Amino acid sequence: MRSSGRNNDSGRGNYRGAGGGTSQPKAGGKRDDKQQRAGRPRPEERRYDVGGTGGPGGKDERGGGKSGGPKSGGSKSTGSRGAAARGGAKGGPRTGAKSGPGAKGGPKGGPQRGRGQAPARPREYDAQVEERNRARHNKPQIKTPKTFGDEDGERLQKVLARAGMGSRRACEELIDQARVEVNGQIVMEQGVRVDPEKDEIKVDGLTVATQSYLFFALNKPAGVVSTMEDPDGRQCLGDYVTNRETRLFHVGRLDTETEGIILLTNHGELAHRLTHPRYGVKKTYLAAIQGPLPRDLGKQLKDGIQLEDGYARADHFRVVENTGKNYLVEVTLHEGRKHIVRRMLSEAGFPVDKLVRTSFGPIALGDQKSGWLRRMTNTEVGMLMREVEL
Numbered sequence: 263m264r265s266s267g268r269n270n271d272s273g274r275g276n277y278r279g280a281g282g283g284t285s286q287p288k289a290g291g292k293r294d295d296k297q298q299r300a301g302r303p304r305p306e307e308r309r310y311d312v313g314g315t316g317g318p319g320g321k322d323e324r325g326g327g328k329s330g331g332p333k334s335g336g337s338k339s340t341g342s343r344g345a346a347a348r349g350g351a352k353g354g355p356r357t358g359a360k361s362g363p364g365a366k367g368g369p370k371g372g373p374q375r376g377r378g379q380a381p382a383r384p385r386e387y388d389a390q391v392e393e394r395n396r397a398r399h400n401k402p403q404i405k406t407p408k409t410f411g412d413e414d415g416e417r418l419q420k421v422l423a424r425a426g427m428g429s430r431r432a433c434e435e436l437i438d439q440a441r442v443e444v445n446g447q448i449v450m451e452q453g454v455r456v457d458p459e460k461d462e463i464k465v466d467g468l469t470v471a472t473q474s475y476l477f478f479a480l481n482k483p484a485g486v487v488s489t490m491e492d493p494d495g496r497q498c499l500g501d502y503v504t505n506r507e508t509r510l511f512h513v514g515r516l517d518t519e520t521e522g523i524i525l526l527t528n529h530g531e532l533a534h535r536l537t538h539p540r541y542g543v544k545k546t547y548l549a550a551i552q553g554p555l556p557r558d559l560g561k562q563l564k565d566g567i568q569l570e571d572g573y574a575r576a577d578h579f580r581v582v583e584n585t586g587k588n589y590l591v592e593v594t595l596h597e598g599r600k601h602i603v604r605r606m607l608s609e610a611g612f613p614v615d616k617l618v619r620t621s622f623g624p625i626a627l628g629d630q631k632s633g634w635l636r637r638m639t640n641t642e643v644g645m646l647m648r649e650v651e652l
Contacts, residue, residue, distance in 0.1 A: 414455065414457070415455035415456050415457045415461075416455060416456065416457075416458065417453060417454070417455055418433075418437065418442065418444065418449060418453075418454045418455070418456050418463070419433040419434050419437065419452070420433075421456055421458050421463065421470075422436065422442070422463070422465070422470065425470050425471060425640060426640050427465060427470065427640060434452060436465060437449055437450075437451075437452060437454075438452075441465055441466050442463070442464070442465050443463075443464050444456055444461050444462070444463055444464075445461055445462050446462075464644075465640075465644070466644075467644075467648070468640075468641060468643075468644025468645060468647070468648060469643075469644050469647040469648065469652055470640060470644065471529070471640065471643050471644075471647075474508075475527065475528055475529045475532075475643075476508055476510060476526075476527060476528050476529075476637075477525070477526075477527045477529070477637065477638040477642070477643050477646075478503070478510070478525070478526040478527065478635055478636065478637055478638065479523055479524075479525055479526075479622075479625055479627075479630070479635070479636055479638055479642075480499065480502055480523070480524050480525075480526060480634070480635045480636075481521070481522065481523060481627060481630045481631060481632050481633060481634050482499070482516055482520075482521060482522060482523075482524050482632075482633075483521060483632045483633045484518075484519050484520070484521050485497065485518060485519070486498060486499065486501075486518070487499070487518055488512060488515040488516050488517075488518070488524065489512075490503075490510070490511060490512065499512050499524070499526065502633075502635050503526060503635070508528050509528060510526045510527060510528050511526070511527070511528070511530075511533060512524055512525065512526055513525035513526070513527060513532075513533045513536050513537060513622070514536070514537050514545075514598055514622075515600075516619060517601060517604070517617070519617070520617045520618070520619065521616075521617070521618045521619070521632065522547070522617075522618045522619030522620060522627060523619055523620070523621065523622050523625065523626075523627040523630075524619075524622070525622055525625065525638075526635075531652065532646065532647065532650065532652060535650035535651075535652065536622075536623065536646065536649075536650055537598055538650075539596075539597070539598070541649070541650045541651070542596040543596060543622070543623045543649055543650065544577060544594055544595065544596045544621075544623060545594070545595065545596070545598070545619060545621065545622055545623075546578075546592060546593070546594045546619070546620050546621040547592070547593050547594075547603050547617055547618065547619050547620065548582065548590060548591070548592055548617070548618045548620055549590070549591050549592075549593060549603060549607060549614045549616070549617050550588065550589070550590055550614065550615045550616040550617075551589050551591060551607060551612040551613070551614055551615065552587050552588065552589070552612065552613075552615070553584070553586075553587045553588070553589045553612075554587065555581070555589055555591075555612070559579070559610060559612075560576075560579035560580070562610055563575070563576035563579050563593065563606060563610065564576050564577075564578075564579060567605075567606045567609045567610060568609070569602075569605055569606070569609060571599065574595070574597060574599065574602055574605070574606050575595070575597075576593050576594065576595045576606065577594045577595050577596060578592070578593070578594035578595075579591065579592070579593055579594075580592050592620075593606075593607075603617060604617060623645070623646060623649050624642065624645040624646065624649060625638065625642055625645075625646065
């Protein structure tokens with residue numbers, strides 16, 4: 263005859279149990295049955311712990327009561343399958359797991375499997391690693407042979423395009439038309455590399471300013487001092503180039519009351535040669551004087567006028583306009599002494615009422631308005647350099 267207590271000790275009675283492990287009779291009524299069902303987890307909330315504890319006295323996670331079934335072989339160990347099942351598909355952290363020495367799956371069940379915290383490295387080791395990294399990145403650059411490395415210099419069409427001669431395609435066409443020469447040699451092929459700092463590059467015989475030089479032409483108004491700074495606070499040339507980061511300086515001077523073109527640049531050698539008497543760069547002036555003028559005035563100026571600091575000779579003289587006694591004459595000379603045009607005409611007996619410089623070498627004033635600053639073109643710069651043999 264079977265004992266009824268055997269069925270009471272089985273783990274199946276613990277599925278519904280609210281306490282004690284004994285199954286409740288159906289005579290308790292529908293109300294008790296509903297209370298028992300209310301404590302059951304829903305199917306989607308159930309946990310199927312494969313390696314859970316099922317020994318006597320152990321708590322079942324599904325029912326919360328004591329299990330009185332027989333001991334199983336895997337009841338003492340907390341298997342990794344159960345931990346993985348509770349932690350999710352990717353083995354994330356378990357919810358509701360106890361920590362500390364009394365937790366399940368601790369020392370009794372062996373070490374837990376999962377992500378452990380890496381031990382801290384000593385500071386001396388970190389310092390050694392940092393030192394090795396710095397030594398690796400601070401090694402001197404090894405210069406490879408030119409056969410294997412990049413060639414020196416830049417492509418000629420790129421240098422010409424940066425100098426403002428046109429697009430790269432347009433500069434390639436200039437090379438194809440044999441209009442470009444480097445160091446006196448006409449370039450006939452594409453891809454030639456040059457050094458903008460050392461090589462002399464010309465287009466149509468005119469030197470190309472390949473470096474970061476600036477060239478400006480200013481129509482100086484009357485009353486402006488020909489200096490970049492004036493300690494007395496008067497208006498000067500520097501007031502027209504205050505927004506330039508590069509330091510500029512003027513080529514030559516003009517009297518305070520003289521108007522006309524004056525050049526500004528940061529090319530020191532070009533500025534020096536343009537003002538040196540050896541190169542004889544010509545300057546043209548228009549002077550308003552009172553007549554009548556003798557016919558041999560031009561001859562007198564060309565033969566030379568004796569001044570306090572020596573003879574001064576004009577290269578060219580002509581009458582541009584005559585209205586009654588008012589004459590407008592043009593004087594061209596290559597000297598750059600102070601007030602030379604005014605002094606020459608005054609010595610000849612014709613004081614100057616107004617003086618305007620209309621050209622400086624090949625650079626003409628044209629229709630540029632008074633007080634306007636313009637950037638010179640590459641062609642104009644090339645003509646200036648040719649004028650002084652640069």
